[in-house]
Amino acid sequence: MDNARDRITQEIVEAEDLKLLAAVDxxxxxxxxxxxxxxxxxxxxxxxVRAHFQLRDPHVSGCEVEGEIKVIAQGKRGSVQQELETSPGLSPARLQLIEDRTIVDPALPHTESQTQSVRRSDGATGLVRREGRRAANSIRPICRAFLRFPFDRHLSLAIPGIAPTTYQTAFKKLRSKGLEPCPNARVFYGELAWTPAAESPEHLTISLNAGEWEEKKLTPYQVVVLWSKWSAAARGRLKNELEIARQENIKAKKDKQASRSYLFFVGAQDAKNPAIFHVLDHRLICTAHDELVFPVRS
Structure with a gap:
């Protein structure tokens, strides 16, 4: 599983975010x-290997999360909008950045602000009945949804600072058809290059397999992460994730698989060099490995 619920705070926690913690329970x-x-x-x-959660015992009969595996598989073949509307974690409706997790008394009633999703718990079975699409605290689950559900990119998506309000319009792919000006904020993405990222104390430079070709040589788009004010844990997590994604990409290419590793980010294009984008916030950059599908419109 990509995420789990904290037993104390009742918040949904992304597995990758565990790498930011000094200690993991x-x-x-x-x-x-x-x-x-x-x-x-x-x-x-x-x-x-990508961080994840694993169950030793089976899900309680009727658990919605167990059913989400089927929804993800079906989402590659056609619309699963009805299921997404009642599965909060699969297709977040908005990005809501928070600085710290809320610490609450587990004996108190749970609220949406604590859990980031509407939930109703059945005390007899332990099942959680959830309604509505929740907010995401980073772009990671949003980017997963973009790749997983290509037939449902018409669903609403609200990201602060980005004007378009659907998955279809809020994302912009950086291609290998020349460097283009990107004055409007988007969730930019492109295939990750095989070249390892170059780091310094001030920034990390990540190359994409996209940009402008001249005489069989690529001038790549590069994402410069300004991380001098980041914690050591945040820097380490990004470096680790990039290496995992890079190795996944190399293996998929060699095995002739359709999946690829993509870098997603919300950042600003350099005013003088269109090949460079700047990213400031560790919650606004991530990788995902999957097949990128663009359904044919009838």
Whole structure:
């Protein structure tokens, strides 16, 4: 699973965000749809596998999260809008950046501000009945949804600073057809290059397999992450994630798979060099590995 629910705060926690914590309570999480214990895996900085949660025991019968696996598979073949409207975590409706997690007394009634999703718990079965699409605290689950559900990119999406209000219009792919001006804010993305990122104390420079070709040589788009004020954990997480994505990309290419690793980010294009974008916030950059599908419009 990509995320789980904190047993104390009842917040939904992304597995990748565990890499930002000084210590991880391996017994502190449960399935978002039932009370089955979820164990974090591959969350240490040295692990070159994407962080995730794993269940040792099966989901409670009727758990919505168990059913989401089928929804994700169906989403590649056609619209699953009805399911997405009642599965809060699969297709977030908006981005809501928060600085710190809310610490609450687990004995108190839960509110939407605490959990980031509307939930109704059945005390007898332990199932969580959720309604509506929740907010995401980083662009990561939003970008996963963009790749997973190509037939439902018409769904609403609200990201502060970005004018378009659907998945279809809020994202912009950086291609290999020349460097173009991008004055309007978007969630930009492009295939990650095989070249490792170059780092310094002030910034990290990430190359994309996109840009302008001249005489069989690519001038790539580059994303410069200004991370001098980031924590060591945030810097380490990004470096680890980029290396995982780079290795995934190399393997997929060699195995002739359709999936690729993509870098997603919200940033500003350099005023003098259109090949460069600047990113400031660690919550506004991530990678995802999947097949990119553009459905044929009838």
């Amino acid at each position: 391996t017994y502190g999480y449960q399935c978002p749809g039932c009370q089955t214990q979820a164990f974090p895996r591959s969350y240490r900085p040295e692990n070159l």
